[in-house]
Every structure is written in structure tokens, then in C-alpha cells.
Amino acid sequence: MAAAPQVGGLADAVFDHAQDDPQRVALGRKDEAGQWQDVTSAQFRDEVLALAKGLLAHGVRFGDRVALMCRTRYEWTLFDFALWSVGAQSVPIYSTSSAEQVFWMLHDSEVSACMVEHEDHAMTIGSVIDRLPQMKRLWQLDAGAVPELIEAGAHIEDDVVHRHRRAVTPDSVATIIYTSGTTGRPKGCVLTHANLMFDTETLVARWEPVFHSKPGDEPSTLLFLPLAHVFGRMVEIAAIRGRVKLGHQPVLQASALLPDLAAFRPSFILAVPYIFEKVFNAARRKAEAGGKTGPFDKAVEVAVKYAEAMEHRAFGLGPGPSAALRIQHQLFEKLVYGKVRDAMGGRVRHAMSGGSGMNRRLGLFFEGAGVTVFEGYGLTESSAAATANPPERTRYGTVGQPIPGTTVHIAEDGEVWLHGPHIFARYLGDPKATDAVLHDGWLATGDLGALDEDGYLTITGRKKEILVTSSGKSVSPVGLEERVRNHPLVSQCIVVGNDRPYVAALVTVDQEAIDHWLAMQGKPPLPAADLVRDPDLEKEIRRAVVAANTLVSKAESIRTFRILAHPFSEEHGLLTPSLKLKRKAIESAYAVEVDALYS
Structure with a gap:
């Protein structure tokens, strides 16, 4: 520590x-x-x-x-x-x-x-x-x-x-x-200065081995997160203070980012789940375009099973991958996994993910493909990281254990509370807001979560985002939304249902993925207004909704949905700069569409 x-x-x-x-x-x-x-x-x-x-x-x-x-x-x-x-x-x-x-x-x-x-x-x-x-x-x-x-x-x-x-x-x-x-x-x-020095130096001391692609090489990272966000700021400070070569990339689009990853060749990266989703989806589309969907999906299955076997061994729950699984894994190394790593510059063997929750299966895939993604959790108020998965025992689907020097407490209502030298001093000029979240040095985060028997934290939602249907059923929308977003055609999903008789959803689609899907279906490009009424697209999105509903009871399930012609954007005030949904703004902007879900 x-x-x-x-x-x-x-x-x-x-x-x-x-x-x-x-x-x-x-x-x-x-x-x-x-x-x-x-x-x-x-x-x-x-x-x-x-x-x-x-x-x-x-x-x-x-x-x-x-x-x-x-x-x-x-x-x-x-x-x-x-x-x-x-x-x-x-x-x-x-x-x-x-x-x-x-x-x-x-x-x-x-x-x-x-x-x-x-x-x-x-x-x-x-x-x-x-x-x-x-x-x-x-x-x-x-x-x-x-x-x-x-x-x-x-x-x-x-x-x-x-x-x-x-x-x-x-x-x-x-x-x-x-x-x-x-x-x-x-x-x-x-x-x-103390908040930021403690947080970054703790991360450097505990996770220093992951900065390298192999022992003894020069650690380097390409920063493409916004520096106005606390996560990007943490990376900047940790790199300078931790003697890690630092490069900057101002454009988050794949067309600009991927060439710079190839040229800069970082040894590790720090990103949000969106980036890992983009890398995975681009690899799958490439395989599909080359008529190799079957082998790619098999490679994904093998990677996930291999990573799960390694995870079980790390926690003393199994012997590790079987000989047959190791042979299959080796077979896909050149065919698939190496190409996925090449898309991130070729040297990356470790990465950190934060900002929002990462799907467990996606994390397992990257682990099996040779890139260990350490998921963590924190807020601006905690100077970024408060928890992270330890290098030797990563538990996918969780945001890890408290970083050294931090204590995590789950309050009676399920709220996550944090304590440590990195907790912020106050909100500027707003003692009332400060008193609402700081209690004797403890930060009430507003996030809901649970600690398992090994002290790994799982975030389950936001207190303010819990929906209550007209029948009195409480629903946490985050898990449902993330599961719908797992579908490669889906860009965003917002679950609605507050004071309504049942839960419903608004869904936007990924234009890059849609263009590829239309081509693979032999369909011409469609105007947005026609696309959202396409029965084949509706069938695909319904499949995503059905998959999400397997996570919850019938009373909490998404009964109906609507596909929107345009994505939620920051420019229209519907997303925060860190790409989080502004729920009230979206429900207000799409009030007609939401009402139609209940008519």
C-alpha cells in the first residue's frame, strides 16, 4: 500500500x-x-x-x-x-x-x-x-x-x-x-495533490507488472480517454509519475484510433467497455464478411471456456484448462486471437477498464485471446479508482477488490460507501451537496452493489435509477440494458417503466454494424425511417430483449420495445460526456415514443 x-x-x-x-x-x-x-x-x-x-x-x-x-x-x-x-x-x-x-x-x-x-x-x-x-x-x-x-x-x-x-x-x-x-x-x-498522488501511486505500486507486455520491456500507454474525465486524468498522472511512456490520441473513432495503436504500439491500455466492444464487434464483422463466422464463434467459445478454466484454477475451484481445451486454444491463437491483439497494436497483454460495467463474457473472451482486462470502479469523488481486480486473481463480471488503503462498505439499502485517502475534499461552494454524500470521511456513492465472500464488488445499479412500476415492483434497469446492448446490432438501450404498468425499452442501433448486417442479408441500404420498421431487424432486436429477460422475473421483464431512427447523442443533451444516459432528458425528448409503448 x-x-x-x-x-x-x-x-x-x-x-x-x-x-x-x-x-x-x-x-x-x-x-x-x-x-x-x-x-x-x-x-x-x-x-x-x-x-x-x-x-x-x-x-x-x-x-x-x-x-x-x-x-x-x-x-x-x-x-x-x-x-x-x-x-x-x-x-x-x-x-x-x-x-x-x-x-x-x-x-x-x-x-x-x-x-x-x-x-x-x-x-x-x-x-x-x-x-x-x-x-x-x-x-x-x-x-x-x-x-x-x-x-x-x-x-x-x-x-x-x-x-x-x-x-x-x-x-x-x-x-x-x-x-x-x-x-x-x-x-x-x-x-x-494528496488525493491524486495516493490513488495513482497505489495503482502503480500494485499493478506495475501489468504495464509491461513482457517482463523487462519499456512500459507505454496510449491515452485516448478524455482528459476532462477523472479516469483520463488518473492515467495521465500515473503514467508521468510511474515512468510509463505516454502518448495522446484525441479521436475515439476506430478509423483514427486503430492506426495510432498500430504505430505507437502500447504495452497496455486503459479504456471504457465501449472500446473493447468495438474491437470485438469489428473482428466478428471481418470474420463474417470473409465467410468465417462459424470458426470465429467457435474461437470465442474456446476463449471463454479457457479463461473460465484459468479463473477457476486461480480461485482453487478447478485444475485449469484440459489438454483438449489447450490444443483447441492453441489452434485459434494464430487464426483469431493474434489478430484481435494486432488490432490493439500487437503488444498489449493487459488492459484496465472503467467508467461503466463490462460484460463478463466479453472480459473472458479477451482473457482467452491473450489480453487480461482488469475491471475497476471509482468516481470523480474518489479521484478515480476505488476498486480493481488484482493481477493474480481476476474475477470477471466484478469490479474487483478495494485498492490498498481503501475500505468498501455496503449500507443497509445496498448503497456502496467508500473510505480512504483518495476521497475528495468537498464540492466547490456547495456544503449542502457535500454533506449529502460525505459522512465522517465515508463517501456515499449513490451506486448499489454487493460484496462476495472474497471481497469482490459487483455494481448492480444506481439508487436514483431504480424504476418502480405502477404495481409497486422495483426494477434496476442497468442489467437489462447491458444485456440488450450485448447484441452486435444494438448501440444503446434505455429501460422505462416508472409509474407505468410494465417495463419497456427504447433501442438505438449501431450504424456500422447495421451497414454490415444489411450487406450480409443482401439488402440495400435503408433510410432510417424504413430501417426501424424492417421486420428482420425487429426480429434481431427481439432476440436481444428475450435474452435480457432471462435475467429477471416476469414482472421485471421488458414487455415491449421500440427501435429509434437516431442514436442518443451528447450534442442533443441526451448523453453525458462520459457517454452515460441522461434518463430524464431522453424520456422527455422521446415522450411520444414512450407513451406509444403503453397505448
Whole structure:
């Protein structure tokens, strides 16, 4: 277990590493030609120092708050550590945030300056700037902000930065991260240097072996999660402090991400279940297009059985894979499993998944295909990870055991409570909301869960998302929704039924998967309005619903559903930036469709 830090702040590692091993490759950075270039620890230290001096020259002072509105780029990490070097606090803003969301966060946190990526972001800030009298500076990355700042600070002595840095203590505020919030206004979580240092150093100490693709190689990871989300931030800090080579990828679409995975070749990745689903579904579509659906599905079955046998052995419940199963597994290694790993760059043998629940069967498949996915759980309020599956004993379908130093308690109503040095300090300017979730150092998460006999946590839903039908039946929608989403044609599913006579669902489809499915059916592309009425598609979605209903009693089962022509999107206010469903907003936007389910 990592001890709670007694001195210093997050930026110290940048300077310590550069002094210890100046030529170690600390980051990878794309040049203008799109080629990956190495950045040594000494080079990164020098850039952080130069930018920190520029920030001081532009009036940023100890304790000031500076907003960062940008996709996942090298410059975000540069700004983070430069701000922490002078004792300033960063306020991350999602690059997709609306003008009103941006205004609320900048106003609530009283930022004095803001870094944006491009002109569109600058225009978003510009549209609300007259209501932000405290904001004095706006820097635009694509308009040369970094060189401009570095030039402005060239006359300042290095020691001025070091004096600021040495004044940072573990209790100093490092960042204010706004919860994306499925309901209501986002709340600013105040996280200290100690919160983030404890959480990241605990993960590095406990899970360090998984950073490598093989013993002794150089650990590296490609970060494609949004840095405005606490999970992405944890990866950034853990990589810098844990001496893991870090690259950045701003585009989450497979067409952009997969080539960079191939070029950067990370040794491990950290992602949300959506990414693993995409990799799996793309592999299956490729097999189907080549007329190899049967062998692929057999390979999946073998991988799952192999991984289950390994899991049973780890828990002393069985001898491991039989000789026949090992032979079958070896047969599919070149035919299927190696190709799945190649899609993630070829070197990945371990991965971490968080943000939402991962299907047990999907986790077992990746394990059997040679990529162990360690599922974990946490919140912004817990500085990211609170639980994770241990390297030597992964239990798929759970989010693992408490990380060292954390305690998990299940309250009488099934709510998950957390305690540890990584629990946040407070919500900014909102003592009432703080008191509602913090009880003598314990964080009431709002999530429902259960601990098994070995201390592994399973998340079963959200307290606020429990549906109660008009007959008084309580239904947790999450398990049903995840099971429907297991179908390769389904993109999203929302279960409804509050104060209604029975449970129903709205379903959206994955356009990439639909295009492939139509081609395999010998059907022409269909307009969205015709597609949702296609009887063959309805039959496929019904199959997914029937599979989901096997998990629950008849009273909790989905009685009817409707396929929607368009997916729920963040742009229309129906998803949070972390892709969670905004249930009330969706039910309001689709009120006519929901009513039709009960007519």
C-alpha cells in the first residue's frame, strides 16, 4: 500500500525524473507530419518549466484557477504539470461542452484564465465572456499559445518556479473536476495533490507488472480517454509519475484510433467497455464478411471456456484448462486471437477498464485471446479508482477488490460507501451537496452493489435509477440494458417503466454494424425511417430483449420495445460526456415514443 504523501505535489515527479534519468523516453508526441517522436524526461521538464514561467509572466499566481478546454493532446499534460509547478489549480472542461455548460463551470470556479484548443472553443468562450468578469486571459493552442507563453516567460529565473513548486503541499488543491452529471447542474469536485498522488501511486505500486507486455520491456500507454474525465486524468498522472511512456490520441473513432495503436504500439491500455466492444464487434464483422463466422464463434467459445478454466484454477475451484481445451486454444491463437491483439497494436497483454460495467463474457473472451482486462470502479469523488481486480486473481463480471488503503462498505439499502485517502475534499461552494454524500470521511456513492465472500464488488445499479412500476415492483434497469446492448446490432438501450404498468425499452442501433448486417442479408441500404420498421431487424432486436429477460422475473421483464431512427447523442443533451444516459432528458425528448409503448 502506498503511504499518504507527507510533502510535495504532483509536479515534483517531472523534475525528479529528469534529474534521475534525463534521457529516458517519457512521452511520445506526434509531429506535424503525423509521425511519433520521443520526448525525454529532460525535454519534458524543460518544456514544463518554460511554460510555467510563461504562466507567471501572464499573471497566473499560486492558488489561481485556470480552465483547460481541449481534446486529449500532449499540450494538456504540459499545461497540467506547468500549472501544478506554480501551485495553480486546473479546471478541466469537456471539448464538447455547450456555451451554457462552459459558462456555469467557469463562473462557479472563478477561473482567471482559460486554455482552448481551437477557434470554435474560443468562440464558445467568447459568447459568454461578458458574464465572466474575473477571467483575464484566453490562450488558443492552434494559434501558437505555447510558444507565445514560453517567450513571455523567458526573462523569469527558473528559481521563481521552484519556489512556487516547493510551496505546494499534499493538501493543496490540484484540480476541480466537474461531474458530468446525469441530472442537474454539474458539481465541482475539489481534489487535492494528496488525493491524486495516493490513488495513482497505489495503482502503480500494485499493478506495475501489468504495464509491461513482457517482463523487462519499456512500459507505454496510449491515452485516448478524455482528459476532462477523472479516469483520463488518473492515467495521465500515473503514467508521468510511474515512468510509463505516454502518448495522446484525441479521436475515439476506430478509423483514427486503430492506426495510432498500430504505430505507437502500447504495452497496455486503459479504456471504457465501449472500446473493447468495438474491437470485438469489428473482428466478428471481418470474420463474417470473409465467410468465417462459424470458426470465429467457435474461437470465442474456446476463449471463454479457457479463461473460465484459468479463473477457476486461480480461485482453487478447478485444475485449469484440459489438454483438449489447450490444443483447441492453441489452434485459434494464430487464426483469431493474434489478430484481435494486432488490432490493439500487437503488444498489449493487459488492459484496465472503467467508467461503466463490462460484460463478463466479453472480459473472458479477451482473457482467452491473450489480453487480461482488469475491471475497476471509482468516481470523480474518489479521484478515480476505488476498486480493481488484482493481477493474480481476476474475477470477471466484478469490479474487483478495494485498492490498498481503501475500505468498501455496503449500507443497509445496498448503497456502496467508500473510505480512504483518495476521497475528495468537498464540492466547490456547495456544503449542502457535500454533506449529502460525505459522512465522517465515508463517501456515499449513490451506486448499489454487493460484496462476495472474497471481497469482490459487483455494481448492480444506481439508487436514483431504480424504476418502480405502477404495481409497486422495483426494477434496476442497468442489467437489462447491458444485456440488450450485448447484441452486435444494438448501440444503446434505455429501460422505462416508472409509474407505468410494465417495463419497456427504447433501442438505438449501431450504424456500422447495421451497414454490415444489411450487406450480409443482401439488402440495400435503408433510410432510417424504413430501417426501424424492417421486420428482420425487429426480429434481431427481439432476440436481444428475450435474452435480457432471462435475467429477471416476469414482472421485471421488458414487455415491449421500440427501435429509434437516431442514436442518443451528447450534442442533443441526451448523453453525458462520459457517454452515460441522461434518463430524464431522453424520456422527455422521446415522450411520444414512450407513451406509444403503453397505448
